[in-house]
Amino acid sequence: MQPATTNRKLMWWGINILVLLYAFVPVFWLLSLSLKNAETLNDGNYFPTHPTGASYQAIFQNDDFVRSLINSIGICLISTLVAIVIGTMCAYAIARLQFPGKAAILAMALLVSMFPQIALVTPLFKIETAIGLFDTWPGLIIPYITFALPLAIYTLSAFFREIPWDLEKAAKMDGATPYQAFRQVITPLAMPGVFTTAILVFIACWNDFLFALSLTSTSNARTVPAAMSYFTGATTFEKPTGPIAAAAIVITIPIVLFVLVFQRRIVAGLTSGAVKG
């Protein structure tokens, strides 16, 4: 690399600013809508002239929204936890053990990840109404786990392949019991990968709309993305812009925090499972 001159630095800063604008303009537009007051809502300006927190107050006084927020958090956390436990077991076996059918499992995971989810909506709707899972937490958690598993298995097995497993043997030679070797040597090495995968899985569950929309009918299990599409305004023809924008910002905050804090890990996780020559 040539030494960076001031001009080249300036050029790169210019390019970086373009990327920032690309990423944040639609997000800040929602933020500004959520802060506009009723009089200036329809003025078409990008920035609010009289910012107010009224929309946020309105949604947090709305039981349906609060309930859907609890649903979103609960359902996504449980799905992530279960998918990570099952996915870790599976990925460990794929990365470390010799057994028949490995290729078939990876092929199946790939198929599931490419699966058109809409093709499952009809049968799942029918099956879930028949066995009483329709409009319940498990009714959403089960499909979420299923579609999170391929992501978890691919990402985790890529991470597990990079772990220097000989360290475990070395620890045992130094007198550690198998449990100690696993707990004190392998677990600290594996945790970052597991954690990264958990973030990716959570983001994927948090993002779901189709299942949340078709497998729920009340605020019993409806998550925020689905609830937002059901928000009603003063009249049935009018969508309540302010509250929708506020709800959108509320569910974007955890995502932006994840990205800010774990940028490196998310990038590593997204690229590790995917392309390696």
Add this chain to the structure above:
Amino acid sequence: MTATPTPAAAESADLQIEEETTAIARKRHNEAKAAERKLGLLLVSPAVVIMLAVTAYPVLYAIWLSLNKADLRRPNDNHFIWFSNYVTVLSSPIWWTAFGVTALITVVSAAFELALGMILAIIMHRTIVGRGLVRTSALVPYAIVTVVAAFSWRFAWTQDLGWLAPKGSAPLTSFWPSIGIIILAEIWKTIPFMALLLMAGLALVPEDLLKAASMDGASAWKRFWMVTVPLIKPAILVALLFRTLDAFRIFDNIFILTSGSNNTSSVSMVTYSNLIRGLNLGIGSAMSVLIFITTGIIAFAFIKLFGAAAPGADPGGRR
């Protein structure tokens, strides 16, 4: 080895012990292998059972439903009707319009995403200042909920309300502007995903090779096409395959932006309408099966035509 022969021991005894220990070792080795196989199968079984139960079984059920008249509004009139549902769907202009719209959105957005994703990948890979900042902000569109982003675009293009909407017109109420906005929303959301996959490919291009090409007088443009692109072709194809399949499933953006008005429904949208709004499970299932088949054809075509290797397709190959 458990027994260490003393220097005084006879050579024959030594050999004997060695033979015995290898036999034991081999037996232990075989036992260990069997145990490993057992553990492996045990560890993967929960994942396999869940994936099979939630996808394979419902798919078979969907195929069965698609061969039946299954209308929840007339539950007493359900019976086996062979392929009538498929005839109904395939002779319906609604299905073919949706199919055309989906194909158009898929092709146009995949093309733009590849070009813009490549530019973003190069920026993230090459920038000499604020690399962390650029990568962090590029992750925002990837991580944000699709419905949230779709609402942002919808409000932005709503008459009077939106900062992008031209005065006195409502772009989301006519066909072509709607399609354009749907594609814009789709591209905005997925450029980062494309860029990250391509960046992983770019990281594998040896710097020396680019330097050598540069010394031979190749321009940056030529280096990109003659050195970088051929080397990262596998990354490009995998990224394209994933995005094409993903774009073909488009639902969230259209549902929020237009709800399928003015013929902007995708195949997933018309299937959803038949199922949840129309409660016609037979027709809905036939559409589901057709989408499933189309997805299969796209994946097969990619692998056959371009030889796109699915990631992890050969397990152990990267060990």
